[in-house]
Amino acid sequence: MFTLLAAGGFSETAAEIGRNFGWKPAYFVAQVINFLLVLYVLKRFAFGPIQEILEKRRANIKEGEEKLAQIEQKLIESEKTNAALIEKANADAKRLINEAKDSSAKLAEQKAAEAVTNAQNIMAKAEEAAKAERATMAADLKKEFGRLVVATTSQVTGKALNEDDQKRINEEALSSVQSN
Amino acid sequence: MAAEGGHKLPLYPEQIFSWLPLTNSMVMSWLAAGIIIFLCRSAAGKFEMVPKSFQNVAEWIIESLYNFFGGLLGDHLIKKTFWFFGGTFLFVLINNWLGLIPGVGTVGWNTEFVGGGKSFLPFLRGGNADLNMTSAMSVVFMAVWTFWAIQENGVKGFAEHIFAPKGSFSGILKIGMIVIFFLVGILEVISIMIRPVALSFRLFGNIYGGEQTLESLMHLVPKQIAFLPALPFYFVELLVGLIQALVFCLLAAIFLNLICDHGDDHGEEGSH
Numbered sequence: 001m002f003t004l005l006a007a008g009g010f011s012e013t014a015a016e017i018g019r020n021f022g023w024k025p026a027y028f029v030a031q032v033i034n035f036l037l038v039l040y041v042l043k044r045f046a047f048g049p050i051q052e053i054l055e056k057r058r059a060n061i062k063e064g065e066e067k068l069a070q071i072e073q074k075l076i077e078s079e080k081t082n083a084a085l086i087e088k089a090n091a092d093a094k095r096l097i098n099e100a101k102d103s104s105a106k107l108a109e110q111k112a113a114e115a116v117t118n119a120q121n122i123m124a125k126a127e128e129a130a131k132a133e134r135a136t137m138a139a140d141l142k143k144e145f146g147r148l149v150v151a152t153t154s155q156v157t158g159k160a161l162n163e164d165d166q167k168r169i170n171e172e173a174l175s176s177v178q179s180n
Numbered sequence: 181m182a183a184e185g186g187h188k189l190p191l192y193p194e195q196i197f198s199w200l201p202l203t204n205s206m207v208m209s210w211l212a213a214g215i216i217i218f219l220c221r222s223a224a225g226k227f228e229m230v231p232k233s234f235q236n237v238a239e240w241i242i243e244s245l246y247n248f249f250g251g252l253l254g255d256h257l258i259k260k261t262f263w264f265f266g267g268t269f270l271f272v273l274i275n276n277w278l279g280l281i282p283g284v285g286t287v288g289w290n291t292e293f294v295g296g297g298k299s300f301l302p303f304l305r306g307g308n309a310d311l312n313m314t315s316a317m318s319v320v321f322m323a324v325w326t327f328w329a330i331q332e333n334g335v336k337g338f339a340e341h342i343f344a345p346k347g348s349f350s351g352i353l354k355i356g357m358i359v360i361f362f363l364v365g366i367l368e369v370i371s372i373m374i375r376p377v378a379l380s381f382r383l384f385g386n387i388y389g390g391e392q393t394l395e396s397l398m399h400l401v402p403k404q405i406a407f408l409p410a411l412p413f414y415f416v417e418l419l420v421g422l423i424q425a426l427v428f429c430l431l432a433a434i435f436l437n438l439i440c441d442h443g444d445d446h447g448e449e450g451s452h
Contacts (some may be wrong), residue, residue, distance in 0.1 A: 039271075046219075050239055
């Protein structure tokens, strides 16, 4: 440096400064080598490996953050999907309940109608059976009554009644009974 | 052995052996280099993804320095220049602090010269209290500065950065500006040439001044309590050591940023 200054026309001043401060080319070169050696060692054994580790760690952290963001995104999407599914399930459930309600109401109505019909049928059948029984009983009664009338008339009158007489007496007797 | 040959610390380093160009400040700078190398080697084989004890400290120091200088230089420049700025900072700092260890500059021997007269020669001298050391660092910085400046700008861009007019002009104004900026460029070249001198004398002056202050204060009182007046100044000098390491590296980083910055803020450089 002082050699440069000397070459630039400051020779006397530079030489004096060099003498006063003990600046010598040999010392200067030795210190340059010393300084360069320290820089090399630091670069080779400290800054290089540490910077490499720091870069790797930064990359890992960045990757982790990206993954976290992806997971968060997926979670949001999953929550949305779940919400949609739950909403759909609720709607389906409501629809099914309503359908079940409707269906049960219809079934109840149908069963009630069936029951009414059955009851009516039963009543009609019972009525028919009663009528039939009554008719049978009336026929039997008529028959018995006719026999009794014929027998009584025959015993009272002492005359055998033909079929027309029997028929006429029976009808008269029956109409008399029915009118009572 | 306590200092007896007066209380003025010499401006220059002493050669320890007459037959070997080895000075007491060189021993100190080797010691600083040895400490840095030892610490690096201790940490180098143990670097893991999950840091432990010493690696934590080493990472903290290096990452803090990286972010600090990265803030000045930007992502692109710091990647290629960190080894220089980080290394220089640590080397200057450790040298400055080693110079404060009691005994450095005060333990030595008295020499009688052939022509008469006596001189006290300390065994050790602060590494940065030697102009050879500070000028070596400055010159190395100017070498890498020139290399990086040309690498970033190209030879033509480097010359344009110094001499070419900034802004767009036309006509006679353009000719005038070319002349003016050429003259400014010459001043700029002088300023660039002065930088290593300024850097080396600033660091040397501050560190030498601090050691001289401590030396002088210790001679104000009797030997038995010589440490007492200097004690508060040790803390100041610890701070000065850190600040001077920062100043040296900050100025170097700013000089590099100015020449590699492609923006139109060239005028600021003249202020340094």
